[in-house]
Amino acid sequence: MLAVIATLVLGTSVSSQYLSSYNVLSLGLSNGEIAIMCLPLALIIITGEIDLSITSTLALSSSLLGYLWLHHWPMPGIILTVLVLGGVLGAVNGLLVTRLGLPSLAVTIGTLTLYAGVAEIVLGSTIVSNFPSTYTTIGVTGFPHTDISYSAVFFVVLAAVFGLVLHGTKLGRSIFAVGLNAEAALYSGIRVKRVKTGLFVVSGIVSAFAGVLYTFRLNTAEYDNGSGLILSVVAIVLLGGVSIFGGKGSLLGVFLAVLVFAGLQNAILLTSFPQDATGIVTGGLLLVAILLQGGALVEKLGRMSVRAKASRT
């Protein structure tokens, strides 16, 4: 929260343009997909797992979208297919993690490579950029009657949905329970594997949706769309106070972290601050955030390791 205010103040003080409507629009435009992917990732991290493959899911969805468009499929059909594909990709992750019991960090490093590779197979050196302008306007204009970009609107809506589910429903309670102690969750009748698999599927679908937005926004489908973004997504979620060990975090935190991240990047762009140093600022912020949480963490870690020990022995 403090960070958000600090960012806004910093932003406005360095550039009078900061809060101009055009800038607010482009701010949302350039970070929308990353922001959207943060939501399911936050839930997955709260269950104690991780999904590093989401940016490759984005790439593969983008490629498939382009490929099918080249083959004259109707656009609504394409979008549906792409979302289904996203679900399948997520299910593959989920099944490998829950059925084979593989560590999700390892699995999704694998699928990060695999999905990006399949994207390359699908589209190869082809670049598709003749999408109808009805769709690609989302990259140029704001949501009707507002100056907010489409992806920002989608983000806000999805964030509300994810927030309600996580903090208000039985499923949300289960997600926390699974992250804190999967065994106790199992003994309480929570379908641990199904919850995890389900979240991976949702993560896949949402990432595929992000892929669709990304493609339309840039009016370009190519195989390496979104590559190299994964650690930014993880960084934002962690900045939002989600514990990498699972069981702790709030969607509000993630939401604010997204604002901070977007605002900060934008503020840096608007100043003559050397852009090479964006990483220094982002990393520094993450470090400070984690150290501030650290006080409480000292004790938490102790308890956690008891849990980790017990679940391993």
Place this chain on the structure above:
Amino acid sequence: VASAAARSVGRPHALKKGLKVFVVPKNLGNSYFTTADSVKTGGALSALKALGESGAETSGTTDTPASQLPVIQADISKGANALVISATDPTALCPTLKRAMASGIVVVTYDSDAPTCRTLFVNQATAQGIGDIEVQILAKELHGQGQIAIVSASASDTNQNTWIAYMKQELKSYPKMKLVSVVYGNDDTATSTTVTQGLLSKYPNLKGIISPTTVGIAAAAAVLDTAKYRGKIQLTGLGTPDEMKKYVQDGTVQAFALWNPADLGYLAAYAAVELASHAITNAPGQSFVAGRLGRYKVLPGHEILLGAPFVFTKANINKFNF
């Protein structure tokens, strides 16, 4: 040339001063663009400085539209008068560039064009010229025969793909030269190295490699720089003289081509200032004097041509420093 520069500077009333001109290379930290843009090398920013404009180099850190786009948007927010830009991906950038043009900003592309959404393109060399000369250099070295391969950047790179298409066309004139493979090093040193090694292992009879990208050719040269391959496999492509000096001097590479990137940036900046000052328009036939480079004319298609690519060899390479 010197007197031309003197003349253009001596005509200050025609060009506005204090214009905000942003130079947007594909990405930052890329030595080719650093050469094209920086003051030290006599690139775009040196031209802007000389003309009394306020210039800055801005871009993302990776060579993608997703990283370049927010920068362009920020530049627009910052009140740019002109953008000098190398487009990572024309279709992705076009809506934003069109918006910029609609609000009166001059958009000059250099190095990599965005044909439908710029005021003027400063072309370093025609795509055909580049494709042809590389095949010709290699053909001369191989006496027109043998297996050859191409080490490109990324598979989705428009520039590369156009050049490769022209190379294939030119290769038809050398029926005994056979293109066996095109591999992609993603403009990454390590990947380019691995793919080059793969070519050597896969094709024991390989005689020549073309790498039309500065990262690729340097990496390939480092792989070939052993007694085993030196002089037995010929390498050419587009490279910078500094990176290639060692390999030209020790005989790993005989000749490669490039334009002077600093001149390219310098010319693009000049054109942008001329346009933003309304001293010229982008109509074909308009002409202006670009400082030390002399007079240039706008060609059909709203572009200016820097000149033919320059071929670097052992005899001349030491004269260059970029």
Place this chain on the structure above:
Amino acid sequence: MQSALRGVAPADSSPVLRLEHATKAFGAVQALVDGSIELWPGEVHGLVGENGAGKSTLVKMLAGVHQPDSGRLVLAGKDVTLPSPAAARDAGIAVIYQEPVLFADLTVAENVFMGRQPLRSGRRIDMRAMVKKVEELLGELGVRLDPGRIARGLSIADQQVVEITKALSLDARVIVMDEPTAALSAFEADRLFAVIETLRQRGTAILFISHRIEEILAICQRVTAMRDGRHVLTEPAGTMTPDDIVRAMVGRSLVQRDEGERPRPGSPVLSVERMTREGVFVDVSFEVRSGEIVALAGLVGAGRSEVARAIFGVDRYDAGSVVVEGARLRRGSPPAAMAAGIGYVPEDRRQQGLVIEMATSTNIALASLGELRRFGFVRRAAERRFATDWSARLQVKYSRIGHPVSTLSGGNQQKVVLAKWLARKPRLLIVDEPTRGIDIATKNEVHRLLLELADEGVAVLMISSELPEVLRIADRILVMREGRLVKSLPSAEADEETVMAAATGQLAASGS
């Protein structure tokens, strides 16, 4: 106080370790108000007290894990501070914690010698010497355990053996054992007592904590009782009766409730038929009727918990069937078992029964969220009311129901688990070691609860390693050995000998 301690000290030596008037607070919780203890060489000293009395906190001070806020620690006549576990170890104090803490990925030998491995030239570890030393120590204990084996998968008893070996290898002057028998069956506990006796004869001072008062009286020379973080008394064990100890712990005598007539069991609620999980249990068949308490007895590792887990669906089974009230239960699905009316209080409450970092209220409601929803959203107020209601019924003691359940003492945590399942109004309640690590007063309450449930017509399947408990409240006793059900007898016909004999296989022929 001090004079009281001295009054019962053996005359021929001086104490090795003395803690005087130690206090310790964790935030608002005053865990220890007046912790005092005196340990003498060649003596086993028992420490008793209710859950949360501060026993483990006291132990952790001797171990260098916690430092007293005030008070003195005197080692061989000198005032000392123990800033770290390493310092305690170097001072000759070895501690076997309430829960074994082993390195699962490392070998038994490495577990014993971690941080103190014997070295050879160049400061390299001398593996061979290390293994040899551990073999010797295990030999002394009369235990067969391979020093080169990875610790992962060791039974709890064997884990205790490793901890004891570690203590032996230290040549410790003082060995502290925090509830070492809680997880052991009588058989294994006897093995441990033999070891303790050997150590005692060698002149080691031993502090022994247990909730089993018979044990304390059997092996200790002196007993200290604590209540609410205070030292209450220290007396020679020989002069005390079980009731004296209980009174010291609880502050009053426990009235042994008369159980009265049990109603006749009704129709079968659970029928297990020829259930088999390969490598774990074979051909297990039995029934539990409504209003009946059936106990599963046996040694640790006999497969009782595994049977319960298979019924509840946490584990799968390979053959056979489970029928609940006439309907066959889908295997491998706890939600299906719950829907069929089964509740399961698992044996490890911290790991399986509770999400220890979640609020007490959340834990109680965790298995009943389905009923607490409106339009798909959990109603927080309703959840809190629900939890408060059930914890009142079970007399759970907490400071705030919204605080993490980890802040509750062990006995109250156990009640929370019970509340969580009772709230679902089960037809069949499986309770696995419901009184493990629970003080005697709370234990009585748990027993009362189970009997009441049965009176209300609930079928109860109880697993317990404590024979007196089994004999006291079960209607029928099933004995398991090595994965097989070997004997079934009404509790009226059972006594400790017959059950032990069946469990250890000495009278296998007379079984089922």
Place this chain on the structure above:
Amino acid sequence: MSTLVQSEPSLQAGAAPGSARHLVDLAYRFREHGIVAVLALFVIATTAIQPRFLNSSNIKFTLLNATIFGFLALGQTVVIVSRNVDLSVGSILGLSAYLSSAYLADHPGTPIPLVFALGLAIGLVCGMVNGAVTALGRVPSLVVTIATLYIIRGVDTVIVGGREVVANSLPDSFLSLGTSTIAGIPVITIGSVVVIAAGAYFLRNFRSGRELYAIGSNPDAARLAGIAIGRRVFGAFAFSGAIAGLSGVMWAAYYGTIDSTAGTNYELQVVAACVVGGVAIFGGSGSAVGAAVGALLIATISQALYVLGISSFWEQAIYGLLLLVAISLDRAIALRLTSALRKRSYQQRAA
């Protein structure tokens, strides 16, 4: 991070030490043998299709490409066994590669060992920062090293500022490290193998090495055993940083052209090498040798794909697939052995 519910082998240890122990040992050793077997299988299959795969220059290329990852995997193993992870290694490599080679370019007479020392020192400083923040702040290393990944790369790009070090400005004696061979084996490979062997020996035979495993296996127990956790974890990160620093110098010698992008995206590949090599991602077990073999397997796979002439579009997908197959296979074998073990020990008990 994960709290998977797992049924672990239930073995009555007291019952039958002999044969059961054998199986357990096998299961644990198989982690490395398995990966060696997979590697051998892969080489044989590839060679059967394309005999040139085993020619000397291809072996040299494969070893060269495996070297830097294998070396980085040594540092990463030390960190991972202590239940941490170091994602900043790619950035450290990049910074060290540029600074050390730029120094050499500016001071052409510098003896090469001094250049390595410089790289090591740069890496060491970065690693010490990681270690200090993780150990003193007691915060998860994954988060810390993602942050330093960004910070160090940012520092690197600011320092480099679009310049680069080119081969021509580096002495031949330095560049030849990356190309010259002894008995067909590249010099930097030999150097790395020596260091990896020393590292593996250290992890196995020294108290501080074993203590890292203890920490990773059970941090609570480690604290109770009097192990100085903070100091050991700090040491592990410092070591990993130093290794990454040295790798930077090797990178510079091998590739010859150094800008601010050296080592980008290496972190996940290094972790992948460790995982494929049997290092448990949650600490406590695994060996540096296994990790190095993992790196070799990965390099072999990607080299094989080129040599087999598989379309470069397919390369990445196949590589990802093989990665998944490798970890799944490892897991499947472990599960099989566990259940075999369970049945066996039961039969023994029953008998």
